[in-house]
Amino acid sequence: MNWLPRWLRHYRRADLPGDVSAGVIVTLLLVPQGLAYALVAGLPPEAGLYASLLPLLLYAFSGGSHAQSVGPMAVTSLLVAATLSRLAAAGSDDYLLAAIWLALLSGAMLFLFGLLRLGFLADALSQPVLAGFTAASALLIVLSQLAPLAGFRAGGASLPDIAQAFLAHVAALNPLALLLGLIALLLLVLARRYLASLLHALGLASGVARTLSRTAPMLVVLGGLLAVTLAGWQSQLPVVGVVPGGLPALRLAALPSLGLAPLVMPSFFIALINYVQSLSVAQMLAAPRRESIDPDRELLALGLCNLGAGLSGGFPVTGGLTRSVVNADAGANTQLASLITAALMVLLLSTATALLAKLPLAVLAATIIASVAVMIDFRTLRAAWRTERADAVAFAVTFLLVLALGVDAGIVAGVVISLSVWLMRSSRPHIAVLGRVPGTEHFRNVLRYHTEPLPGVLLLRVDESLFFGNARHVGNAIQQLAAASPDSHSLLLVMSAVNRLDMTALAMLERLDDGLAERGIRLHLAEVKGPVLDVCKRAGLAARFDGRLHLSTHIAIQQLCPGSDYQI
Structure with a gap:
């Protein structure tokens, strides 16, 4: 039975x-x-x-x-x-x-x-x-x-x-x-x-x-x-x-x-x-x-x-x-x-x-x-307009295309629009400059929180996985931020939001490491997730960054600027 x-x-x-x-x-x-x-x-x-x-x-x-x-x-x-x-x-x-x-x-x-x-x-x-x-x-x-x-x-x-x-x-x-x-x-x-x-x-x-x-x-x-x-x-x-x-x-x-x-x-x-x-x-x-x-x-x-x-x-x-x-x-x-x-x-x-x-x-x-x-x-259009304009545009474009072209062409357009909006958002990820919240082990966006500076260290967080669609943009953006911080001897990239890396992103990190080294800046990585670290090991990137992979941002900062230690 x-x-x-x-x-x-x-x-x-x-x-x-x-x-x-x-x-x-x-x-x-x-x-x-x-x-x-x-x-x-x-x-x-x-x-x-x-x-x-x-x-x-x-x-x-x-x-x-x-x-x-x-x-x-x-x-x-x-x-x-x-x-x-x-x-x-x-x-x-x-x-x-x-x-x-x-x-x-x-x-x-x-x-x-x-x-x-x-x-x-x-x-x-x-x-x-x-x-x-x-x-x-x-x-x-x-x-x-x-x-x-x-x-x-x-x-x-x-x-x-x-x-x-x-x-x-x-x-x-x-x-x-x-x-x-x-x-x-x-x-x-x-x-x-x-x-x-x-x-x-x-x-x-x-x-x-x-x-x-x-x-x-x-x-x-x-x-x-x-x-x-x-x-x-x-x-x-x-x-x-x-x-x-x-x-x-x-x-x-x-x-x-x-x-x-x-x-x-x-x-x-x-x-x-x-x-x-x-x-x-x-x-x-x-x-x-x-x-x-x-x-x-x-x-x-x-x-x-x-x-x-x-x-x-x-x-x-x-x-x-x-x-x-x-x-x-x-x-x-x-x-x-x-x-x-x-x-x-x-x-x-x-x-x-x-x-x-x-x-x-x-x-x-x-x-x-x-x-x-x-x-x-x-109602979805009104809610999207209040919260995320790109979603509102996706609704409106799909709606108009279905009316103008018919449902069969409209559904093709809908799939293309869905994937295009996702790719557009993923290709321009948010990159935050971080500072330490005074008296804590927490590091937050300097534009949103009152933070204290970290002498000689540029601390960045990329809020997206790294893949072929955004690797070039992320690499260029980090280079520009590094150029705008000439007093930095180290750049710490916090990867807590990075859930995956592909071959294009791995190559970008290698080029970024070389480019920053030419400026006298050493690239460090922190909070790399297990599956991402496995990919880095198989690609040889973990060996390249030996001694520059840190379990947490706090541990990395203690090593990179020990003179700024504090008591909680």
Whole structure:
């Protein structure tokens, strides 16, 4: 029985009521989400339902989060649409096959990354860049749904394309669809704002009221179905149409005529975004329970989920924030809740898909707009502007590039911006001139603290690891500081903040030692960390600095200027 997940081997009967209620409530949310996100991706509605089934089962047996709910997500769906809109005609067999292969390829990549223990890939996108990407993607999704809300179709993967397509087709506006869509959107906005408070006022516990309010999309969908059926409007409105009944067949899809080569890089970036999103949600849910999430395990689990989605005719999936939070709030204690959701999805696909045929697309568009609009969030930008302007610029540039170029180009730009900001900061590290705090063994920045001078010794601290990106700058800066201190016979470099050295940095230290020696200044090193010292020993630098490597700054100063000793 060791192959069973830990939560199932040690399942407690007390967890069952919460898991059952969570499984039912998440199903009510997942059905409209699955249909809606398939619409965003440009795929038939059943693709969203198929993508909502097998991934739930696979994550329950392989994932590490107790409440993570895996399935289609808005941003991922937009990434699929942006990728495929340039490669195949929407609605064509090639388009569907390519979407399936995006799931298969991204799943295979994620699984391989998990085997290679590359969980650090989640750090390829900084928080400001990810926030800017998410906000811009959400805005594009909202704008892309204005046409379905008004009863006509218009494509586009970037702001200019969406605006041009909308204006070109606006003459096809359907007043009835627009009215129904606006009513649905108003109800969803009111439900988000007031339904939980109303239910609480009627006597429900606040947690129960909040959870039930999250089922508003399903209630609006059912209301839309009822209105269309009773009024006989299905012939006057764009509707979902026939949704094939029965469970999806598990098979490897045929290759699209365009081949797999154009899908490889988009699959990688979809995998990256999905992994960052899923890991963030899993860690957020684990924090209140004081649990830890293994990033490499999440890579493996998410890889299996995407492989499952592709084999069952779906498209890329990830851990959805809204669904997972609802799952946790509804009482999910274990992944049994997801198994119950999957069982109810099986029941729906087997018996009730005919009910979805008359669902107006305008209502689905309203559910998308209502759920995604809250992701257009500029709080990160405001916080970054107050604390670190470079992060604010990264947010703004990513946001504007996603709007202008589309999410697929925007995510590439986001990775480049994240790495560029890191390299920019690391390439110009802070170098502090230190002095001794009087009466202590502490040495601090002379610009920030009252310190006493150290006769004949220039004391410097580099607040960054030394590598090829900053070695030249650091070497030049130290030479300039030494030139500005002509009375110094020794330069003590405090390396307490240096966590690693590469070959370029080692060569820089050798050149620096030679250059300072020509000026009559001896270079000393203090507080060299063990791993850094090991590198120095292997490179022969430790032997070069024999007698000039000091355990602490205090010991070094006692040796270099003994006349300045003191009593504490």
